[in-house]
Amino acid sequence: MSVTAAQGFLASGVAAGIKESGDPDLALVVNRGPSRAAAGVFTSNRVQAAPVRWSRRVVAGRRVAAVVLNSGGANACTGPDGAADTRAAAERTARAVGADPDEVAVCSTGLIGVRLPMDRLLPGIDSAAGALSPDGGGDAAAAIKTTDSVHKTAAVTRSGWTVGGMAKGAGMLAPGLATMLVVLTTDADADARLLDSALRAAVRTTFDRVDSDGCMSTNDTVLLLASGASGTAPGPAEFADAVHAVCLDLARQLVADAEGASKEIEVAVVGAASEEDAVAVGRSVARNNLLKCALHGEDPNWGRVLSAIGTTDAVFDPDRLDVAINGVWVCRDGAPGEPREKADLSGRRITLTVDLRSGDASAVLWTNDLTAEYVHENSAYSS
Amino acid sequence: MSVTAAQGFLASGVAAGIKESGDPDLALVVNRGPSRAAAGVFTSNRVQAAPVRWSRRVVAGRRVAAVVLNSGGANACTGPDGAADTRAAAERTARAVGADPDEVAVCSTGLIGVRLPMDRLLPGIDSAAGALSPDGGGDAAAAIKTTDSVHKTAAVTRSGWTVGGMAKGAGMLAPGLATMLVVLTTDADADARLLDSALRAAVRTTFDRVDSDGCMSTNDTVLLLASGASGTAPGPAEFADAVHAVCLDLARQLVADAEGASKEIEVAVVGAASEEDAVAVGRSVARNNLLKCALHGEDPNWGRVLSAIGTTDAVFDPDRLDVAINGVWVCRDGAPGEPREKADLSGRRITLTVDLRSGDASAVLWTNDLTAEYVHENSAYSS
Structure with a gap:
């Protein structure tokens, strides 16, 4: 081992x-x-x-x-x-x-x-x-x-x-x-x-x-x-x-084991025109501090997912974006889908699925939530 | 007014x-x-x-x-x-x-x-x-x-x-x-x-x-x-x-007045080959969560500035980078300069100066530190 x-x-x-x-x-x-x-x-x-x-x-x-x-x-x-x-x-x-x-x-x-x-x-x-x-x-x-x-x-x-x-x-x-x-x-x-x-x-x-x-x-x-x-x-x-x-x-x-993290987040991007697009969208979502804070607070704030997708050059139509949180499709066609309250974020592992509906390529990225402990661990001493 | x-x-x-x-x-x-x-x-x-x-x-x-x-x-x-x-x-x-x-x-x-x-x-x-x-x-x-x-x-x-x-x-x-x-x-x-x-x-x-x-x-x-x-x-x-x-x-x-911020940080990039380079370097520094945590903790951790610069495509030689924190040149030629302890970060305003030593262009960006209050404000409720 x-x-x-x-x-x-x-x-x-x-x-x-x-x-x-x-x-x-x-x-x-x-x-x-x-x-x-x-x-x-x-x-x-x-x-x-x-x-x-x-x-x-x-x-x-x-x-x-x-x-x-x-x-x-x-x-x-x-x-x-x-x-x-x-x-x-x-x-x-x-x-x-x-x-x-x-x-x-x-x-x-x-x-x-x-x-x-x-x-x-x-x-x-x-x-x-x-x-x-x-x-x-x-x-x-x-x-x-x-x-x-x-x-x-x-x-x-x-x-x-x-x-x-x-x-x-x-x-x-x-x-x-x-x-x-x-x-x-x-x-x-x-x-x-x-x-x-x-x-x-x-x-x-x-x-x-x-x-x-x-x-x-x-x-x-x-x-x-x-x-x-x-x-x-x-x-x-x-x-x-x-x-x-x-x-x-x-x-x-x-x-x-990431510093200060309380959630392990899998970002699965599907329906992309290319693998590069899928990675770019996944990376943008994974790096969005506001979203990472929301997931830390167990808040299924899918608007922050869409705002992160919108900063990329990937192929997509803003009015044909679907987003699921732990399998609940809270966003359909770039607008509210199932009630966001249905998404249960109480567990340590969270899966976000983004369907760009623009092709057959996909990618999975892994990230963490943003926590006060991360801030503390990286502000209290030099590392 | x-x-x-x-x-x-x-x-x-x-x-x-x-x-x-x-x-x-x-x-x-x-x-x-x-x-x-x-x-x-x-x-x-x-x-x-x-x-x-x-x-x-x-x-x-x-x-x-x-x-x-x-x-x-x-x-x-x-x-x-x-x-x-x-x-x-x-x-x-x-x-x-x-x-x-x-x-x-x-x-x-x-x-x-x-x-x-x-x-x-x-x-x-x-x-x-x-x-x-x-x-x-x-x-x-x-x-x-x-x-x-x-x-x-x-x-x-x-x-x-x-x-x-x-x-x-x-x-x-x-x-x-x-x-x-x-x-x-x-x-x-x-x-x-x-x-x-x-x-x-x-x-x-x-x-x-x-x-x-x-x-x-x-x-x-x-x-x-x-x-x-x-x-x-x-x-x-x-x-x-x-x-x-x-x-x-x-x-x-x-x-x-940024959410949860305790520091206002000015990132001044000078000596750039182009204004685009200066903005790209300034943006990368301004977005580095680890650096933003360090500045919150009043830690002059200039290594995190260099690691952020290194992720850009800007014109520079890693062994000819200079960085000042509040006027103290803590990094010279990509290596330790003046003692980092000399940089006083106790005030609310902090100025980071990055000299790329590759031209005459420059740019100034403004950002904030990353704090537990920011995490709290953005995880405690939907906004």
């Missing part, structure tokens, strides 16, 4: 003293092979953290022997000094686990704009290397938490091979990757090209469709590492399906 | 019983001429309320004799019945004040997706017509309030002529018009073409640059009516300047 579910992987998580709280803050994931094939996708934010710039180059080489991850600091917007810090972390990890620094990916998460305490981080890497274990996936997942209340892991096993993974992310959760760190591992025998295509396809309809708070991080990273240790080479479709299942599981866990 | 500051205008505001609270909810503004030249700009939301659709046609005729405005209901997403209600309001107003229905503009604000109580609204029009007065501008401004805590009026007087106005708007305050109703009046002798060019120029850099909560309304309307009663025909530049001054005054009043 984690990055060590697949054969060939070791992991660990330790408290290196990066976080003032003394909580675990440093994780290692090591691929013992025989293969070291890898793929990765990164934030589309143009302001990118030093570890993202570094790991992008590593993944371009198509091989990753180890990943070192820290919470307690994003190492973003830290200039040339921050880049040197990332390189030092990769080099220390390479020495500690017996790898080439150019095959060590680095991930950091936490406050933007401050240097990492390297005097504690580097010795922490040595401690983590000493703690590596085939059962260390849970410890690794715990060490990358920031404002996450629980650690997130997932795995699926198919005929003789496994895909597993871990994720962190609770705020700055938005598109072009949902803001987070994710490491996926598999013991399938799969080359970097297959890993890349399966990963991109899965991310596109899972993490990329999470939009908890509209805020895109500088540090988003999703890595997929293959050890080949199962000796089994799955077909591309079967493999892509397994990767998608693990990504979807982790994406839903991110939405379930 | 209102829509009756200029000669030739009468106004009134009454309680017609549209609002359950019994507060004033219906306003009239009547132009007694000699001119009835007018211009208007409307929401760019593609889901448009019935009164917006109606008033757009009225303004296309370049003459407006009267404006009837109601709070307590937006008459948006109400289908053909809602359109008939708007027409009935215009016709009743025309009869009551002696005008052509095609020269009566209609504005509505309140909850989306419910019909207006026409049995109370239509008699209210008769009452308002009976109350018309050259001193009625304040009453009219009070009657269009929804969640506004104060009514908003402004006026400037130049050599022999005046531009005055009123505005409402506290939530759904966002671009492509800031969400609101605004009526401006002038006794200058100005034809519809001059009114239109002055109004569009003023709105572009005032109301359109307010982005309190990223939510664009279905009902935004800004009207400018000229009576010509002063007998003075100002030059185009002088007239545009006066219209701009009144619009800016009202726009700042909207930001000052």
